[in-house]
Amino acid sequence: MPVRIVAAFMLVLSVSRNPAAAAPGPTGKDSVSVIGIAGVQELIGRHHGEVLVVNVWATWCVPCVEEIPDLNSLSREGHVRVVGISIDDPADIPSKVVPFLRKHAVPYPVFVKAGGNDEDFINALNRDWTGAVPATFIYDGTGTQRKMLVGKQTYASLQRAVEPFRAR
Amino acid sequence: MKLIIVSCILGLAVGATSLSPANEPEKIENFTLQDVDGARHALADYANCKAVVLMFISTQCPVSNGYNARMAALHSDYKDRGVVFLGINSNKAESADDVRSHAKEHGFGFTILKDPDNRIADKLQASVTPEIYVLNSALELLYHGRIDDNSRGTAITSKDLRKALDEILDGKPVSVTRTKAFGCSIKRTDS
Numbered sequence: 001m002p003v004r005i006v007a008a009f010m011l012v013l014s015v016s017r018n019p020a021a022a023a024p025g026p027t028g029k030d031s032v033s034v035i036g037i038a039g040v041q042e043l044i045g046r047h048h049g050e051v052l053v054v055n056v057w058a059t060w061c062v063p064c065v066e067e068i069p070d071l072n073s074l075s076r077e078g079h080v081r082v083v084g085i086s087i088d089d090p091a092d093i094p095s096k097v098v099p100f101l102r103k104h105a106v107p108y109p110v111f112v113k114a115g116g117n118d119e120d121f122i123n124a125l126n127r128d129w130t131g132a133v134p135a136t137f138i139y140d141g142t143g144t145q146r147k148m149l150v151g152k153q154t155y156a157s158l159q160r161a162v163e164p165f166r167a168r
Numbered sequence: 169m170k171l172i173i174v175s176c177i178l179g180l181a182v183g184a185t186s187l188s189p190a191n192e193p194e195k196i197e198n199f200t201l202q203d204v205d206g207a208r209h210a211l212a213d214y215a216n217c218k219a220v221v222l223m224f225i226s227t228q229c230p231v232s233n234g235y236n237a238r239m240a241a242l243h244s245d246y247k248d249r250g251v252v253f254l255g256i257n258s259n260k261a262e263s264a265d266d267v268r269s270h271a272k273e274h275g276f277g278f279t280i281l282k283d284p285d286n287r288i289a290d291k292l293q294a295s296v297t298p299e300i301y302v303l304n305s306a307l308e309l310l311y312h313g314r315i316d317d318n319s320r321g322t323a324i325t326s327k328d329l330r331k332a333l334d335e336i337l338d339g340k341p342v343s344v345t346r347t348k349a350f351g352c353s354i355k356r357t358d359s
Contacts, residue, residue, distance in 0.1 A: 058350075060230040061352060062228075063353065063355075087350050089320065115323070117317065118317065118348070118349050118350050119314075119317070119347060119348045119349065122348050122349075122350070123348070129348075130295040130296055130299075130348060130351075131296055131348045131349050131350045131351055132295045132296040132350075132351060132352070132353035132354075133350060133351075133352070133353065134353070150295070150353065151353050
């Protein structure tokens, strides 16, 4: 795991509801931390040099669940870094989010949005985003958001979205 | 097919306009949809109301369903004050029968319109459930956004829709005209 990702995880752990919670493991499904706006911005800011795919989803969202296998495939290829942010209730991490990630063998790190103002969180990711999930945000190697994809994606659509920004 | 003639209890009251002349409210074009029993409803039928609340809702979305009791309460609290509530279901996978039984189950006293081919959702650029549009008697958009700021109903700090309606009924400008919240994307026919 790249050093900058570890650093980002350490940051989000500082806002975890459960300070004793371990950082997400390499598979991202063993434990999950909460993340706020500052944590997301830090995550993006520390991600320079590689394409970052931020997927906002929820366990209760059918199209979100349907696109997970394609995000898994994209992550396993290793050409881009995928991070999930669930908008499930943080209280549901142990009962819903972690079991979901295990069941679906999600290989990338996943956080749960911390409590607080949803609108601020939505606007922090993109002011044009209405808050509809799933939503996927593509950042280039400089940490600049280049695309916002709202609604269920496929492996092909994700590939098309990241391809222009991948390092040659 | 039935044609519904509607009027608001308080008659020809004129709703407040919320925005300054430099920021004129958007006028919503009239449309007609059928409710789940086949009766046709035109938006212009409600032009004598103080406010028209359009609520894009879903039978399956957990966020929308989290607001079922609050939507029923809002209707109950404002229906005798010249405010009409119209639910709109634009989800392709939710049939009129689904919508009818869901409304009965949750005690909705307001009319729910079915939006086949998500024509009205497209026209209004509605994207999530629940998503609210409040219009005045001139069918101008006064408020667009969420019902309140917490879908779980446990830590609400801003009852945005109630606040907008109260301001309209008091003849005041709507102080916050646009809000956002997480919600389920509307399942369109082309999705």
